[in-house]
Amino acid sequence: MGLQSWVATSVAAAFLAFLGSAGAQTDTLKKIKDSGVVTVGVRDASGAMSFTTGPGQYTGFHVEICERIIADIKKATQLEKLEVKYQLVTPQNRIPLVQNGTVDIECGTTTNNAARQKDVAFAPTLYVEGVRVAVKSASGIKSTTQLAGKTVAATTGSTSVQLLRRLKSDATELTAKDNSEGFLLLENGRADAFVADGQILATLISKSKDPAQYKLLDQVLSTEPIAIMLPKGDAAFKKLVDQSVVSLAKRGDAARIYDKWFLKPIPPQNVIVGLPATEMTKAAWANPTDKPMEEYEAR
Template identity: 70%
Template sequence: MTKSNTTSVALAAMLAAVCGSAAAQPSETLGKVKESGSITMGVRDASGAMSFTTGPGKYTGFHVEICERVVADIRKAVQLDKIDVKYQLVTPQNRIPLVQNGTVDIECGTTTNNAARQKDVAFAPTLYVEGIRIAVKAGSGIAAPAQLAGKTVAATTGSTSVQALRKLGRDGVGGVSEVLSKDNSEGFLLLEGGRADGFVADGQILATLISKSKEPEKYKLLDQVLGVEPIAIMFRKGDPAFKKVVDDSILALARSGEVPRLYDKWFMQPIPPNGSKVGLPANAMTKAAWAAPSDKPLEAYEAR
């Protein structure tokens, strides 16, 4: 074999290796959407008024509607007349892997943007800053987290509420028995059925579950906030073109003044499927996020 042929073979082998490596990676998202004419939206079935189901294959909520606005801008960016939105139900346990492997293009549930997760995925600017709270039965006599000492408290597996629950012990609330639910609905059922004395979760999730329960007056949220968390739309890391379209869409929505109206629609007005009201006014940090949206992680809020 001549030197020229040897060089050609080596070059071909190198190109094959590069192409094979590229093929193993999820395609660039905008190109994938344009080619397929569809986008896969990660959604939750019981994440309060942020993302929930109203029936088989039907999902809605504050974050879902925000994502629908974003998808409209993605459609314009890839110059399509229509995009087919495919819903993918995700859980706290599988949402990040499904975004990483390209199964989900944009996740529109209740995911906290923190530094650890930013190593694996990317986030859009935050439009909702959550407070982790505790729900208890109104007649329990429990008025503060300290009174949960020696009692059973639930949290959802894979959620940041688990860390908030465990922090109670480190803060001196002794003898708390931890019980983990597979999802938020099950966690509330543990409280409802008396198998847990408290349920730790995002405040809006708790408020929504209470509003939709058979007897909302039987439950209350403790005043103390265990943690503050920026909840944001999540998508694959390392795709700057897609992030720019999503970020620009979110920023334009915030500048338009539309976000407070959407918040009022989902958190202060009757919502499907039974017309219940969450009744949770926007807190000061959420309003600040609307005024200056950013993708800064949880740790930036804690450092303030």
């Protein structure tokens, strides 16, 4: 049996297993089949992972991965038409919206960690991120040890806020409502540094008026698996999504989609982020897993 046929058969089997299971806490597949709609959580300014190109239009690495998953959901539910509804989420509301069923699958830039696994489930990771610090090139700042007495921005509800506090650098903390605002604080001088996922910072810098004015510090504050978020307690839906993600990794599609968004011009300005896949991201493609951040740090 060819790989594509195996994937389709496995996905269909997962759906049939779901239909035959009783007492499932969450019936995401049944909900999708009955409504003909799948609701996708997206971000509007999460670097090349998930961003908007206009009203109601979203794209990026994780959004495209989810489009592939949705194609498998459509096959499994045997729907002739499956409407995709985009729901904009923020760091503050993304977990509650998955928990209460407003969002079926969240495709932004959410870190899979042990605390969040108590509330939601995650698909296998296809992108391992390093949280870093952006500063202005002329600032003279070369290390986080030089942030004492400085003002440092981070996005509310992100893991970067906790990392900033752990630095204990006596820096003044300034929180932004989203990543765009965080970079704007750096851009207009209200903040001396902005802490966020490395790819978000690299994308924002590449899209700025003068990218040469900014740089990323070499120090990586935390290694974090960024993964697609799912409802907790829905084994059949997670199995289907997991199989879809694993097949994307094993076929090499994940790597090709990565290159499209991080090494080639992306819309709407056709800028190049210029971030080759790290060895940890390549390792995630070779052996897809939904293990939390804490297990990465323990390596």
